[in-house]
Every structure is written in structure tokens, then in C-alpha cells.
Amino acid sequence: MKNRHVISLIMMSVLLMSALHVSAQNEGTKQRTDIINTKLVGIGASQILDTYISPEHYNGMELRFIDNTMRRKTAGLELLEPTEMSPTYRKWSTTITHQAYLASTSTRSDNSNDITGLYTISIGRLRHWDMLANRLHVRAGGMGEVGIGFLYNTRNGNNPGQIRLGMNIAPTATAEYDFKAFGKRMTLGYEMQVPLLGLMFTPHYGQSYYEIFTRGNYDHNIVVTTPFNAPSLRHALTLQLHLKKISLNVGYLGDFKQSDVNNLKNHSYSHLVVVGFTRRFHIVNH
Numbered sequence: 001m002k003n004r005h006v007i008s009l010i011m012m013s014v015l016l017m018s019a020l021h022v023s024a025q026n027e028g029t030k031q032r033t034d035i036i037n038t039k040l041v042g043i044g045a046s047q048i049l050d051t052y053i054s055p056e057h058y059n060g061m062e063l064r065f066i067d068n069t070m071r072r073k074t075a076g077l078e079l080l081e082p083t084e085m086s087p088t089y090r091k092w093s094t095t096i097t098h099q100a101y102l103a104s105t106s107t108r109s110d111n112s113n114d115i116t117g118l119y120t121i122s123i124g125r126l127r128h129w130d131m132l133a134n135r136l137h138v139r140a141g142g143m144g145e146v147g148i149g150f151l152y153n154t155r156n157g158n159n160p161g162q163i164r165l166g167m168n169i170a171p172t173a174t175a176e177y178d179f180k181a182f183g184k185r186m187t188l189g190y191e192m193q194v195p196l197l198g199l200m201f202t203p204h205y206g207q208s209y210y211e212i213f214t215r216g217n218y219d220h221n222i223v224v225t226t227p228f229n230a231p232s233l234r235h236a237l238t239l240q241l242h243l244k245k246i247s248l249n250v251g252y253l254g255d256f257k258q259s260d261v262n263n264l265k266n267h268s269y270s271h272l273v274v275v276g277f278t279r280r281f282h283i284v285n286h
Contacts, residue, residue, distance in 0.1 A: 168198025
């Protein structure tokens with residue numbers, strides 16, 4: 001009889017210890033989402049060509065705003081001390097980028113002006129590799145981008161403007177290297193994005209918007225774009241100075257879009273100096 005009681009007590013103790021162990025694991029292991037948000041303002045030179053409006057090149061200034069947010073979840077978060085946690089990151093992150101720019105350009109003779117505006121949103125997934133004792137961070141993946149904008153010429157009477165509508169899928173790669181200089185933590189980064197496949201709206205040569213939208217005369221106005229008929233590139237080189245709560249950014253952005261479709265040539269070349277800041281924070285999921 002006593003043996004039965006002893007065995008029962010031992011089994012209850014084992015079950016209780018197992019329950020406490022599981023509870024301790026649940027308390028000690030959490031998940032969190034790290035969020036990196038970067039806001040940049042760019043200003044610089046812009047060149048516009050749109051043979052639907054004019055065969056001339058238009059040169060001027062551009063102002064651009066960029067907002068990028070990257071979210072990366074942890075696979076687990078081990079609680080080492082009451083205030084110390086060691087994250088184990090997942091290999092993939094999600095990134096969302098908003099861009100908006102406005103450019104004012106004119107011909108060499110300054111007798112005709114263009115006003116161009118464009119808004120794009122990009123959403124993508126990036127795979128992470130951390131190397132060189134966690135000093136080098138490489139990311140690669142793909143982005144899907146949708147854009148809407150306009151071009152307005154202040155001189156033309158018959159065809160004074162253009163609508164910009166397009167979407168594309170673009171391979172993307174970034175590399176960041178952490179280092180110290182003058183006793184300060186810094187990060188040197190490079191990013192490159194090359195559209196691979198997309199769709200764009202464009203009128204045909206000599207076709208008016210009245211024909212398309214009022215009379216319904218469709219003439220291959222939705223065009224598939226590839227690097228053969230629309231070779232484009234966006235890349236950036238930035239330097240970050242890490243402070244206590246934020247990082248200060250300065251760098252160069254080059255954005256080169258071009259197309260040769262429907263007997264119309266179009267390009268937009270931007271060379272910008274960018275400045276801004278980056279905030280890093282996280283959300284702990286209990």
C-alpha cells in the first residue's frame with residue numbers, strides 16, 4: 001500500500017515538474033519582430049525624354065521622398081537574464097518602399113517646360129546572409145512595384161501630357177558593412193534593383209488619348225516590358241552614422257528608367273543626393 005502511495009507521489013512529481021518545465025520554456029522563449037524604418041529626402045538633377053510630347057531632352061531639378069520599412073521576425077527569443085534577450089533571426093524579411101518625386105525640367109533654349117510626378121509602392125521578400133563575424137549583411141530577393149504618375153508640358157496644345165502607369169517585378173540585392181571610424185559606429189551600404197518583367201500603359205505613336213478613352217480605339221496600349229525594350233536600373237550608395245536612438249544617412253541615388261515601345265522613346269534619368277534618418281525598434285510577441 002505504501003509502495004502505491006510512493007509511486008503515485010513520484011508520478012505526480014514528474015508530471016508537475018514537466019508542467020513547470022513547459023511553463024518555464026513558454027515564459028523564457030518569446031518571438032519578436034524587428035522593424036527598421038528609413039526616411040530619405042533626395043534632391044538633384046533630372047533628365048526627361050518623351051517623344052510622344054517632344055523629341056527634345058528636358059533637363060532640370062528633382063525632389064524625391066523615400067520611405068522604406070523592413071520587418072524581420074525572430075525564430076525564437078531566449079531570455080538569458082531578466083533584461084537580456086538573445087534573438088535568433090529568420091532568414092527572410094519583408095520590405096515595403098514608398099517613393100514620390102516631382103521634377104521640373106526645360107529645354108536648352110528654355111522655351112518649353114515639363115512637370116513630371118510619379119508615386120511608386122514596392123513590396124518584396126529578401127533572404128539574409130550575415131557574414132564576417134556579423135559585420136557584413138547581404139540580402140537578395142525580389143520586389144514587385146506599381147507606379148502611377150504624369151508628365152505635363154506647358155507649351156504643347158495637342159498632346160500636352162502623358163499618363164504614367166506601370167508595374168514590374170525586379171530582382172533586388174543589398175550589402176551592408178558595419179565598421180567603426182573616429183570612435184563612431186557606421187554602416188556603408190549598397191543597393192541595386194533591376195526590373196525584369198512588367199507591364200506599362202502607353203499610347204501609340206500619333207494616337208491621342210481621346211481616341212483611346214472616348215472612341216475606344218485600342219492599339220496595343222498595354223505593353224509587356226523586359227530588359228530588351230525597357231532596360232532600367234535603380235541603385236544607391238549610402239553611409240549611416242549610428243547614434244543612440246537613430247542613425248543619420250547620407251548618400252547617392254541613381255534611378256534610370258527607359259523604354260522603346262509603340263514607336264515611342266521614353267527615359268527618365270535621376271542623379272540625387274539623399275539625406276535622412278533610420279529608426280530601429282521591435283515588437284515582442286508574447
